Each structure stands twice: as structure tokens, then as C-alpha cells.
Amino acid sequence: MADYAQSRSVRPVDGERPDPVERLDETTEALTQLHDAFTGEESLEDALQRVAETAARAVPDADAVTVSVVTDERPHTAAATDQRLVELDQKQYGSGRGPCLESALNLKPVRAVIGEHRDSWPEFEAAAENAGVRAYLSVPVVLPASDDSEARHIGTLNIYSYTAAAFDPFDEGLMRLFTTAASATITSAQRWQHSQGQVQQLERALGSRAVIDQAKGVLMAVHTCSADDAFALLVAESQRLNVKLRDVAAKLLESVTQPDEPA
Incomplete structure (x- = not known):
């Protein structure tokens, strides 16, 4: 050697x-x-x-x-x-x-x-x-x-x-x-670790997409608006609060799914 x-x-x-x-x-x-x-x-x-x-x-x-x-x-x-x-x-x-x-x-x-x-x-x-x-x-x-x-x-x-x-x-x-x-x-x-990371990113992205789509549905029903208009409302709220779009959507869903508190 x-x-x-x-x-x-x-x-x-x-x-x-x-x-x-x-x-x-x-x-x-x-x-x-x-x-x-x-x-x-x-x-x-x-x-x-x-x-x-x-x-x-x-x-x-x-x-x-x-x-x-x-x-x-x-x-x-x-x-x-x-x-x-x-x-x-x-x-x-x-x-x-x-x-x-x-x-x-x-x-x-x-x-x-x-x-x-x-x-x-x-x-x-x-x-x-x-x-x-x-x-x-x-x-x-x-x-x-x-x-x-x-x-x-x-x-x-x-x-x-x-x-x-x-x-x-x-x-x-x-x-x-x-x-x-x-x-x-x-x-x-x-x-393998890199591929696992990509899978996790994809799973998070899909999860975020699902939450946003559900929130859009709620806004469309409440405001009788189109999907594009509902998405624009979410984006505007995200920018106003300076938080992620997914978090805005999740908070909206939480507000409409929580049971009413007793008077």
C-alpha cells in the first residue's frame, strides 16, 4: 500500500x-x-x-x-x-x-x-x-x-x-x-432517507391541500361564492394575519366544527 x-x-x-x-x-x-x-x-x-x-x-x-x-x-x-x-x-x-x-x-x-x-x-x-x-x-x-x-x-x-x-x-x-x-x-x-423526506413533504402538502379545500367549501356555502372567490378570501386573511394559508384554513374549520358552548 x-x-x-x-x-x-x-x-x-x-x-x-x-x-x-x-x-x-x-x-x-x-x-x-x-x-x-x-x-x-x-x-x-x-x-x-x-x-x-x-x-x-x-x-x-x-x-x-x-x-x-x-x-x-x-x-x-x-x-x-x-x-x-x-x-x-x-x-x-x-x-x-x-x-x-x-x-x-x-x-x-x-x-x-x-x-x-x-x-x-x-x-x-x-x-x-x-x-x-x-x-x-x-x-x-x-x-x-x-x-x-x-x-x-x-x-x-x-x-x-x-x-x-x-x-x-x-x-x-x-x-x-x-x-x-x-x-x-x-x-x-x-x-432512502432522502426519499422518506420527500414522501413526508408530499404527505404534508396533500394534508394542507385537503384542509384548504374544506375551508373553501365552508366559505362557498356561507358566502354563496365561487371556489376562486373563496380561495381569495383565505389568501387575504392569511396576508392580513401574516400566517400560513393552511393555518388560516385549519382555524376556520375548527371554528365551524366546535360545538356551541352552553349559554
Whole structure:
């Protein structure tokens, strides 16, 4: 893997690292779980949480996984397998620097041992040391480029370990494989959530239309006027009160449907 973010110091060597074939099996099983759980009908929050939990099982020594979503407005942690380590993400957001932000900026994995970047990311390094974290691997989840769009960053998987020698280039390769599948899951959830939003907007619009039509009917009966004239009365009242047309119509219907109070 030629393009991962290399740390400046020599990483510790651990002869007890799991066999590459075993690690590949772990990731394959996690990918299978991610695929089997996919329904195509879940919120983005649920999809991100499932991605985080599955990623934690995909790499040996992954003690916690968070998912950072970096937008133009402000980055935030959208999912986590251990809420206690969300503070590590927040230290990066607050200072504007850290591995998850660098990974999002360069669209490349960032892997290092705690203590290797004290000068570059002092806030994150201090928080990680206090939490007992000894190594991390931040991997971007990217929607690949197509004929009509560039590659788009969706989020970043932040994998934390209490073992200094937890991650190596092979783990990075495995997580690249995992994030390819994760991007499809997240994108599908985004599309479903968007479609749900459109459905809700349509339902609200239809509901408003029904209320307005009923109010027009009431005004037509009371004033013996046309549908256009009744609508014009509603619009005039809406402008006079400076409230939404639907609210004017609803208030009118409420006034004519409430039972008369006893004298």
C-alpha cells in the first residue's frame, strides 16, 4: 500500500500479530454481516452505527470505532461503539487537526501510534493518552468518482486500540475493502432517507391541500361564492394575519366544527 499516511517513527514490531489469512477471514465475515443486515430501508444514523459495529469486528485489536462525518458546516461523530472515546473525535473537531480530519482532507488512511504526532496534533494525542488509547487507524469512506462527479467523502472510520502494535499496512488494505462496501450501505441509507423526506413533504402538502379545500367549501356555502372567490378570501386573511394559508384554513374549520358552548 503505497499511499497510506506513513508515521515518522519506527512502529513497534509484534510477532504475535494474527496471521494475514485469519485477518482476511475476519474482514470477510464482517463484510458478510454488513451485507446480510442491509435492508435498503434504514435511517442514515442506523446505517452508520451498523457500519461502526461491523468495522470493530473486521480488524483484530480494534477496541472501538467511531464514524466522523465532516461537512462544510461542522464535523461531528455520527456513530460510535464506545461513547467514552467520542471525546477523542471532539478534540480534533475543536482544534481543527487530527487523524480523522487529515484522512478526510487527503482521502487516505492515517495510521500511527500515540506519541508520534504530539507536535502536529497535541490536543488529540493528549486526550488519547488519557483514555489509554495506544494506536489508531483513520480510514475515509469515499463514494467513488463517476463520469459526472468526483470522488466524494462520506465519512471517516476512526479505529482505536489499546494495543500499540495494533495496526499495520495489511489492516489498512482490509479496511479499504471494508469501506468500499460501507460506502454502498451509507449511500443507500442516504437515498432512502432522502426519499422518506420527500414522501413526508408530499404527505404534508396533500394534508394542507385537503384542509384548504374544506375551508373553501365552508366559505362557498356561507358566502354563496365561487371556489376562486373563496380561495381569495383565505389568501387575504392569511396576508392580513401574516400566517400560513393552511393555518388560516385549519382555524376556520375548527371554528365551524366546535360545538356551541352552553349559554
